[in-house]
Amino acid sequence: xxxxxxLIENCIEQTEQSHKTIKLQSEWSSLKHFIKSLNQSIHExxxxxxxxxxxxxxxxxxxxxxxxxxxFYEKRQQHLPFENLLVDIDQQxxxxxxxxxxxxxxxxxGKIEDDDLVRKHVLIQARWESLRLEIDELKMELKEDRxxxxxxxxxxxxxxxxxxxxxxxxxxxxxxxxxxTPSIDKMLAMLGNxxxxxxxxxxxxxxRHEALIRRWDxxxxxxxxxxxxxxxAGSEPLMATTSWRGSPVDRGILRYxxxxxxxxxxxxxxxxxxxxxxxxxxxTSKSQLGxxxxxxxxxxxxxxxxxxxxxxxxxxRSQLRSPTVMTMRRAATPSFxxxxxxxxxxxxxxxxxxxxxxxxxxxxx
Numbered sequence: 001x002x003x004x005x006x007l008i009e010n011c012i013e014q015t016e017q018s019h020k021t022i023k024l025q026s027e028w029s030s031l032k033h034f035i036k037s038l039n040q041s042i043h044e045x046x047x048x049x050x051x052x053x054x055x056x057x058x059x060x061x062x063x064x065x066x067x068x069x070x071x072f073y074e075k076r077q078q079h080l081p082f083e084n085l086l087v088d089i090d091q092q093x094x095x096x097x098x099x100x101x102x103x104x105x106x107x108x109x110g111k112i113e114d115d116d117l118v119r120k121h122v123l124i125q126a127r128w129e130s131l132r133l134e135i136d137e138l139k140m141e142l143k144e145d146r147x148x149x150x151x152x153x154x155x156x157x158x159x160x161x162x163x164x165x166x167x168x169x170x171x172x173x174x175x176x177x178x179x180x181t182p183s184i185d186k187m188l189a190m191l192g193n194x195x196x197x198x199x200x201x202x203x204x205x206x207x208r209h210e211a212l213i214r215r216w217d218x219x220x221x222x223x224x225x226x227x228x229x230x231x232x233a234g235s236e237p238l239m240a241t242t243s244w245r246g247s248p249v250d251r252g253i254l255r256y257x258x259x260x261x262x263x264x265x266x267x268x269x270x271x272x273x274x275x276x277x278x279x280x281x282x283x284t285s286k287s288q289l290g291x292x293x294x295x296x297x298x299x300x301x302x303x304x305x306x307x308x309x310x311x312x313x314x315x316x317r318s319q320l321r322s323p324t325v326m327t328m329r330r331a332a333t334p335s336f337x338x339x340x341x342x343x344x345x346x347x348x349x350x351x352x353x354x355x356x357x358x359x360x361x362x363x364x365x
Contacts, residue, residue, distance in 0.1 A: 047106075048114055054103050055120045061096040062127050068092065069134055086142075093135060100128050144200060151191060151205055158187050158212055162219060177223060184216060 068089050075082040106112075107121050161180045168176050191209055195201075 044112075048112065048117060051103060051106055051112065051117055052120070054099060054106070055117070055124055058096065058099045058103055058124050059120075059127070061092065061099060062124070062131055065089065065092050065096060065131060066134070069138060072138070089138075096128075100124060140200075144198070144202075147194060147198065148202070148205065151194065154187050154191055155208060155212060158184055158216075162215060165219065165223065181220070181223075188213060188216060 068085065072082055072085050072089065075085065103121065103124060107117070112118075161176075161184055165173070165176055165180055188209075191212075195205065195209060
């Protein structure tokens with residue numbers, strides 16, 4: 001019996017110890033879960049506190065940047081230097097963009113369920129969007145200001161070149177005409193492209209550009225008329241309208257010996273016309289030395305028109321007095337087909353230049 005009692009007591013003690021062990025294990029596991037949940041809550045609180053500090057810093061940066069933009073507009077209105085302020089704005093925008101992007105990524109990836117943080121995040125997004133629109137408007141205004149400065153400089157250069165062309169003397173006008181004309185065309189085209197590419201249209205800029213175009217068109221027409229009146233190419237209408245005279249040799253022959261390309265009646269008319277033109281040039285040479293090309297073009301055009309009508313009347317009278325057979329021109333033949341031999345009365349005078357004599361001798365052979 002005693003042995004049985006001892007065995008029962010041992011069993012009771014073992015069961016009590018096992019219950020104690022199980023109880024300790026359960027209490028330890030619950031303590032571990034509590035510690036884990038506590039650590040997790042502490043970590044979440046730290047994350048929320050960090051995000052809240054980021055959001056507060058972002059809001060402060062947005063307010064600071066808004067104040068800097070307002071200060072920029074104030075300095076711009078008062079015509080004060082603002083280059084350093086623009087550099088500070090650029091640096092502040094870069095830093096603020098990083099902070100806003102960091103808050104956005106943390107709120108989207110962390111799945112934080114805090115009403116206060118969500119409201120702050122929505123506020124930051126709204127204020128950042130409005131600030132971004134202000135920055136875009138500021139960039140556009142700065143771009144427009146730079147464009148207006150460039151437009152003013154180019155317009156002043158165009159006006160200066162136009163004034164130089166209008167006030168040029170007879171010695172420097174030809175050089176200025178050759179160099180200034182393509183430059184003015186390029187500058188006006190560049191200004192037109194810039195105005196077409198602008199988003200906002202300035203009435204003052206448009207009016208000045210149109211005035212420059214009108215002035216240049218009027219000046220260009222006058223200069224072209226004057227340039228044609230003094231250009232050697234204007235006295236060779238036959239070479240300009242004849243298509244088969246394309247060889248340089250033929251052009252040289254016809255240029256240095258114009259008597260080969262006409263009949264005797266036409267040569268006499270052209271000689272008389274040349275004498276009249278030389279007389280007109282001698283009469284107008286003295287008056288042309290003291291005036292500008294623009295002023296001479298108006299008076300020269302009138303004189304040339306009067307003398308041209310006189311020469312045409314004389315030519316028509318001489319053609320009416322001549323027989324019909326003599327007034328008929330020979331058919332034009334290409335340079336590689338020799339012309340028929342002319343009578344003794346139609347042999348042209350011997351040219352003065354040695355180069356012209358060689359070319360005419362080759363042509364007659």
